């Protein structure tokens with residue numbers, strides 16, 4: 388690399404830091420063969436669950452051939468924006484009776500919005516620096532194998548839990564990309580440093596990390612509580628515990644996160660009421676109240692019904708009889724999803740047989756009714 392190349396990269400990196408990014412690395416728009424093969428195997432096994440867009444052939448082609456996203460793209464700039472790690476240990480989260488757990492990245496503003504603004508501002512600064520070039524910015528919005536590109540760019544390696552890890556800042560960060568037609572000098576790919584560790588595989592409450600680097604989304608609590616909008620499989624409900632939006636367990640135990648010093652600036656603005664929130668306060672029966680509570684938060688994207696479904700499961704797993712009152716009310720919720728999960732949670736809290744039978748009798752939604760009958764059947768089998 389010439390001195391001029393080095394100076395240009397240093398200038399771009401400095402601009403990225405000024406715009407709030409902690410890491411900024413460069414690569415060509417190519418996905419290494421092993422990442423392509425791993426993706427194909429993952430899809431063939433159905434590990435993407437209901438995320439059908441991931442298997443869509445046109446989108447898949449763009450995912451494995453990133454140059455198809457922007458004609459003439461020569462360089463991918465991979466960027467990391469840090470968020471605050473959880474303010475509690477995994478053990479504290481697991482023992483916080485009556486409290487729900489929201490993943491650390493989702494405890495403040497929606498990172499998609501925050502990062503996109505910063506990426507766009509960075510892109511404007513690059514326009515001034517690079518002159519004629521085309522560019523596009525992405526934050527989890529296009530079919531991009533962002534972890535594979537980050538690894539190739541030397542930003543960090545993909546850990547066995549499938550997230551990207553960097554030696555100094557661990558894995559508490561989010562990725563974004565800037566594609567440009569300008570040909571910039573690239574960085575060396577990162578090497579992996581998981582070694583023989585398998586802490587994430589062992590801690591995963593649902594056994595979702597079925598092999599190193601392979602996460603079966605259908606079992607992953609992050610997918611189940613955020614992406615998945617249907618009835619949660621009965622066998623997984625008890626394993627979800629009180630996690631109401633996402634899951635950080637595999638990151639909590641990662642040795643690379645042990646000594647990480649949080650960033651000075653809290654770019655997403657953690658809200659205290661979203662740090663181990665009181666389950667009672669998450670039980671928002673009203674759509675307007677839900678939108679107000681989760682204004683600007685990524686939780687809002689999941690929608691009230693799916694979030695309440697998660698809160699019902701958390702209450703059932705929490706085991707406190709005081710949750711019977713809100714759960715009884717939820718048996719008449721407008722959402723069949725909420726009614727079925729409230730039913731499951733009430734069964735778990737015990738008693739109320741007459742009232743539960745009445746709820747089945749008046750249930751009009753066939754899927755919710757089936758789910759309730761299944762709950763009763765399971766209860767019979769275990770009693």
Ligand code: SF4
Nearest residue numbers: 591607608634636637
């Ligand atoms: S996010 Fe949670 S459920 Fe998903 S792989 Fe990690 S530990 Fe397992």
Ligand code: SF4
Nearest residue numbers: 546547581584587641
């Ligand atoms: S917990 Fe261990 S195996 Fe898992 S990502 Fe971290 S270092 Fe790798």
